[in-house]
Amino acid sequence: MKKIVEILAPAGSFESMKAAVAAGADAVYIGGSRFGARAFAENPGEDKLLEAIDYVHLHGRKLYLTVNTLMKEQEMKELFEYLLPYYRQGLDAVIVQDLGVLSFVREHFPDLPIHASTQMTITGVYGAGLLKELGAERVVTARELSLKEIRQIHQQVDVEIESFVHGALCYCYSGQCLFSSLIGGRSGNRGRCAQTCRLPFDVKDKGKTLGKKEERYCLSLKDLSTLDLIPDMIEAGVYSMKIEGRMKSPRYTAGVVSIYRKYADLYLEKGRNGYKVEDGDRKVLLDLFDRGGQTDGYYKKHNGRDMIVWKEKPSFREGNNQLFDMLDREYVDKQLKVAVSGKIFLSEGEKASLTLASQEHRIVIEGDLVMTALNQPMSEEKVLKQLNKTGNTPFLFENLEAEINGNVFVPVQALNELRRRGLEELEAEILREYKREYPQNEVSGEGNNVLKIPVSEPAKLTVSLEKPECFDAVVCNPDVYRLYIEAAHFESERWSQYVNVCHEKGKECYLTMPHIFRTEAQLFFDRHQNYLKEAGFDGFLIRSMEEPGYLKKTGIRGNLVFDFGVYGMNNQAQKMLKNLGADEITWPVELNSRELEKLEIPGELLIYGRLPMMVTAQCIHQGMERCDKTPVELNLKDRMGKEFPVRNHCVFCYNSIYNSAPLSLLGLSDTVSSLSPASLRLQFTTEGPGETETIIKAFSDEFLRGKKAEMNLPEFTRGHFKRGIE
Template sequence: MTTIKRSDIELLAPAGDWDCLRAAVANGADAVFFGVEKFNARARAHNFLMDDLPDIMSFLHLYGVKGFLTFNILVFEDELREAQKLIEACIGAGVDAVIVQDLGLVKMIRDISPDFPIHGSTQMTITSPEAVEFTKPWDIERVVLGRENNLKQIKQIGDQAKLPMEVFVHGALCVSYSGQCLTSEMWGGRSANRGECAQACRLPYDLMVDGVQKPMGDIAYLLSPKDLAALELVPELIEAGVTSFKIEGRLKSPEYVANVVSKYRLAIDRYFQDGDIRPSKEEMRELEQSFSRGFTYGFLKGTDNKQLVEGTYPKSRGIFLGRVKQILRDGVVCELEAPVKRGDGICFDAGDPTKKEEGGRVYDIRRRGVKLEGEAAGGLIEIIAGRNDVDLNRLHVGDRIWKTNDPHLDKRLRQSFENDRPYRTFPVSIKVTGKLGEPLRSWWTDSRSGQTVFVESELPLVQAQKRPMDVTFIEEQLGRLGGTILELGQLDVQLDGELIVPMRELNVMRRSAVELLEAERQRPRAYIRRDVDAYADVPSNGAVPRSAQAMGETATYSPTTIPGIAGPVRLTALCRSLEQVEAVLATDVDMVIADFEFIKQFPAAVEAARRAGKRIALATPRIHMPGENGYFRNITKLQPDAVLVRNTGAVYYYLKQRLEHPNEHHPELIGDFSLNIANHKTAALFLEAGLDKVTPSYDLNIQQMVDLLRNTDTSQLEVVIHQHMPMFHTEHCVYCTFLSEGTNFTNCGRPCEDHSISLQDRIGMSHPVRVDEGCRNTVYNAIDQSGAEYIRNFMELGVSNYRIEFLEESAAKVLEVISLYERAIRGEISGTQVWKTLKATNQLGVTKGQLVK
């Protein structure tokens, strides 16, 4: 068994600005991740500028801290050259790694540099050993696992894939799998895959069960998870093989960064020094004080839906003080569950955070009318709020009281990084030699970096007349390193005789050595860099498309005269029930795709397709966890004509099957939207890997789609032109949480088999919630949407493969929808007629976008 050392573990901190950067370094971070003004998943953070990169890396490297740039978003076609400039700036500044979501960007980075480090973002949705294996041809240095992986799975992934693993240990949790949430952009025009999440999961929803609203009391935030806090699990995480402990929070304050980093620093160091010592109550309270929606282990100890989502409030509350026992003339009585003192911020929670809540500063604390000095830590306490802070008439007995702010804690945290002293010091070993008539020579070795610099005196050594230099004298003079990042470690003095040089010579030597060692630390890391063009790999599609046309125009095409298309247009239909499959089989649709909640229904769909002489594809789940390859094997046994592949674990599995069994028949592989293909480089990566067709990302608006199509072999693309948009995709099960006494699939009683749930938003739209074989939930948009108006543009660009997706439509509705699209493809009706007839939204993907002339 390999012994884990302290140096094997990295504490990775967030930084949204310079104060956060300093707070991270001052409180013990081994590495910091940060973004610049564009191309990162926290567009709302202050962020740094690209021109700041050299200064940032110089500062971090001075203290022996690594710096990782977040590039964890999808990159659109017209942004590739700008993305290349940022990557080149990172290479020039010596950034230690970039954290990447877009596999096309990975491909670009490898074209530019074979050795520049890449980390796979959690936005890549890597949750299985197979998904890790898929990344290896591009030399991704480490992966950030999905937050839904538990400790057992983390260990299994590490043992099998043998790649360093980075895991989120603290901060806000996304209810949806990262990289698989389309809600924010669909409803708010701000894409989570573009760093602009509008947090639709933090909004209130009504629970509709079988079409009837279920009374939920004060539970309204059905998709709002508590915050992750794994401080108590540090030993288990280390033993599971986690090498990088990642803290979320680039939108948080420097006090938050200082607080959380210092707590995890202490816990990690304590593990290696003292063994399994758990944090104190006070440490956990201080963590809650900086930011907390209530703490949870997330999925690290397995799925517990009721612990993950409480549903009563969506924002940070801080520390729970207790409940209002009595309302006084000038305050309230509370039985304390946590300490409180004058000056603390408090909030009164009446159970409906959608309404204005009372809160303010604590002006006084009393026990039975007697004023207390200092802090009150328990018992019945009278809390007096500041004058005019709280309207006591709006409070109720039973209201919860939260301590939202502690000024004393904030002051202490700020003092940790707001000072003129170096944040850290490192021992330096000095060797000194000298002979009469020669310079005093010295070698200074930085214990952290291993770098050695040589410094000698300008004047030669002379014979001492009174007090010759000795070890004590030299140690005193060269050891005056206060105010620098160095401190004297070992000193080896070898002088030949009773010698001396002027004291100023020693001072100059010391200052020169410090400057040289600091310069060595700050020297940018060197990488191989090639001179390439982001568009060097754009294919020639044969046809020269016209500029994108204004929407609403119609023209008549027959399958043999469509510009750029060799052969007929092919229409596929994705069905989510056997009734829909049978309806599709009665049409001229080229292929039906079965995407059922339960795989036991797949054989009937395959059999029906075989009877009808139609091609059939089976869909994999969107998520692949360790030990779930049986799902893929079951699909293979049914011998479908194609497989709709929805994650990189599945891509790796099926491509490996082709390699290992070259003489067997293998299904066509179609990469789905969930692979997040937003530019031609990502499309090329998956096609070169071995997929037969790919589906563009739903994050593309029409102009971005046109840009992609112009630079990609369109014969290998399948465009979805009708669907209910899959919004959230979650490990959190709404059925289990709110319709069951159980906590997960092992004890929930499967209410999903007997009931149908939807989430009703604030404007009255009910969004269906469907379950897949892995008990994961998908929330679909209430209204279907149509890209029918864009079919002409796609045809002109050579697209011949189109997909229609159904959700809960009846057989009759399926036939109507297919007929309308077939007529539009033939040019018999306009795209406008299609979506108006269907009462669908006129939209492609998650944003409407604009076509330019």
């Protein structure tokens, strides 16, 4: 039995959409005028997008709308009116990142399929299963997943799997990047990534520059190209093979789609034994776009130096004009037609009749009365020649017959009118099955009133620690209510001791789960499950959609605090997080104070700490030196002289790249207090014990005792607390 595979193409414009369809794409994904993760693509307006939906349906394809950005509370009120016309037109699915959007679509458009974006950072069975329960019929896996991990999802969760097969790779796990956001206010979570990772950086180790002088593009990944892996991907359970490139040209889209169409079909027809990739096709893909080589990505390895570009992209490459001309001729400029079969019946004294059939649709339309010819009767050849002139219509006759009885005469204008009406009716008939009605009791979105849940007592101070050597400085401080200790760096054998000391000091102790929960994390916690159960943690800081499911399955109990990277940017998203088991929520770090006011559920507010700007499967230490399973702290130095600390969390095999300056809301206690947060968090990453103690005292004085506090930080940032993001 042949497997079914979908070739999914990017469409940053109407022209790219047409090129993708012409080249053989089964479906395209495209953004509208708002809420898409490529805000700077030539996204079509409403009229053009409605036309695009009809276009793909006429050609038997599908169109998915990207609504895959995080939504602010005020934007949720606009979502219904935005989606309604596309829903009515027959939109095939929406791709979403925001849990509030997912909930909204399920409620207001229950029969509209939902695809969970790669921005949701789905890395395993638990996250995929959760989204399936929430109503997603498809999960777009994180680009970093291995074929083995994808196969596990396919075998254990009844959900369609969509995975990237070609195009640009992000250095960071999608949905976990704040680099562009914190540097320039252009958030990747809002479709405005400035691609900071494509810039040069020096890697520093205690002031010494590592690596070769010409190898400064350490965050710039090669483009993904998986022609050799197509059999493996299909057999692992990948249904939709996704091509990246909504910012690319129609020519690029057509070229890449045509090649992946060719090889998917080759495997489906001849199987693994008959599958072989031609070197000429590899060259075509490089001729279409070459950043510095290609990689088959993470499907068979966790990371690697050979996946990085390292050197600057050449400023000029001679184009393959012969290839470009062919792509323009065959796909970009070619008007794709829908095949139609037709038969016209002409008999003296009866109405002309035209039967048209296409894609299992059949219509019959009648015209004027057929007259008797006074002189020369109309021949079958003349009738068919006239009807075959389909011109600018989307149709082309592949078969046309005429049945003529008697000496007939029909004016050319009447034949033209019959053909025009027939093709219009056929088009309407084909599209009719896609159209939807919406009940008359339409809604306009969520209400405007913010019903803030009151906080019964003053905000308490919590502290998050990465370094065990800072524990004593924190646990002895009477102002600290709760400690979060990092699972990656606090030895599991001593978890019980840390918890006991906290309890002796009258404090809660929570375990900070990893940012990324994949095979390494599951194996780690499986091995240390006894330590985890014996420790008796009061709760867990949840940083991945996978973790609640894992803890539930293993029977480990405790309060769950969802961190800011499990996004609750709007009230509907926050309610979803509560429904998923969140006892407490960390407020998003990309909202400003005015936007935080609109959130109904009091959350924990980060008031100090270096924000993780990237969470990566790649390892700077490995790329510059070696993989010795030893956590180290390096620094990335950018062109402006800013240095960003980098830590490798070897237990879970991922890196964190932190902001060059810590967030500090010292001096803004009045504004913070007006927001009524449930708790205030100090987050320590690179600080030593003495610095940690000094910072806690300053923030305690101001935020708990109302004293004027001063602290000589060499550099700090207000983050997005004042400026927010677009």
